[in-house]
Amino acid sequence: MTRFTQPHEESAGTEAAPLGEKAFLQAVIDAIPGAFYVVDEQGYFVRWNRAAQELVGAPDERMPRTRVLDAIFEEDRPLIANLFREALAKDYAETEARVAHAETRWRFLTARRVDIAGKAYLVGTGLDVTERKKLEHELEHQARTDFLTGIPNRRHFLNLADLELARARRYARPFSMLMLDLDLFKNINDRYGHLTGDLTLQKVVEVCGQILREVDVVGRLGGEEFGIILPETDAAKALQVADRVRQAVANASIPLPNGGSVGITTSVGVATYSEADPDFDAVLARADRALYEAKRSGRDRVSSEGESSAA
Structure with missing residues (x-):
């Protein structure tokens, strides 16, 4: 699979790490609860786990050409754009937004800046908080x-x-x-x-x-x-x-x-x-x-x- 390595980097990645090590690393990030991803400054996927791919709904070959924004409910996209801007400027940010792929669900999304070889990337996670949001909504309704x-x-x-x-x-x-x-x-x-x-x-x-x-x-x-x-x-x-x-x-x-x-x-x-x-x-x-x-x-x-x- 190519979730951990971009298609155009496959050759270089294979030389840098034994196949067994690549499979091990992929298994590790796939085991992370919720979505795990690395994106560039424009928000395009560089690395991802299975949960992130399911969140976006894109096949392996399309993932590097896919942005996190593509999976977000349109009204919530400004929240994600602000998440990335804040993380790039302040090293870390978090927000909650609705994911539109398949059924609409709420995700708690994080982004932390890392600089590698002179380039800035954002490493983040996305945990499903839909049930918590439903409970919050119900409690708010009861309070009103x-x-x-x-x-x-x-x-x-x-x-x-x-x-x-x-x-x-x-x-x-x-x-x-x-x-x-x-x-x-x-x-x-x-x-x-x-x-x-x-x-x-x-x-x-x-x-x-x-x-x-x-x-x-x-x-x-x-x-x-x-x-x-x-x-x-x-x-x-x-x-x-x-x-x-x-x-x-x-x-x-x-x-x-x-x-x-x-x-x-x-x-x-x-x-x-x-x-x-x-x-x-x-x-x-x-x-x-x-x-x-x-x-x-x-x-x-x-x-x-x-x-x-x-x-």
Whole structure:
């Protein structure tokens, strides 16, 4: 095989080392866990093991004309280019990137500079870290998501709201927020049990998903309280959306474990971003005050600062 010696160097390599020694060295580098490679300054393979060749998917004769970049997911190629630049400048670098050959998998890639006969080379390894990346992604998802309803939790919702506020401020665009609180939710838990309470929360999220746009974001702020971000939505339109949500929740039916069903209503507070708002907390505070007014006025209502509408 020619993995360890380039085709055009085969004659010289044979004279320099006995065939048995070449086979021994090849067996050693093939035994290295993961991909092992040596590339020149342009990223072309000079030496490689079997795992590196499988990673690239090229036959022996094509390997010296193949770059590491050829095996990398296109969006991640800048990471590899930077890996090589940094290693050549600082002697060592590492990164993680997706390999596109066969199935897309994550690799932890290293590169260390070595200088031989006046030429710079990079010696590196590539370990498969796909399962670790999947676990990291799952843990990240769990950290951002409310486990019961599958929507953003309070922290993630507020982060998304901060991003929307920054966008609205930069482009001078409107956006509004709704704050929902289910009316007398404790009564459902006390009378029908927590399972029915959980089904009620899930039903409310389902109903909101049927009404809202894909760009709108529903998050669980805590308990029976939800927030909704409405991009590109001014105050008048936000009130209309809020009332549609209120009506849809009131019309929803939650099945009971032993037959029958139960309903619930919600109160909604509405706030629209203003240039005077220093941050999203200011918008949130106004939505909270509006929600309190909707509750105080009799529940099953929509309220914004100075306005209130009922069923």
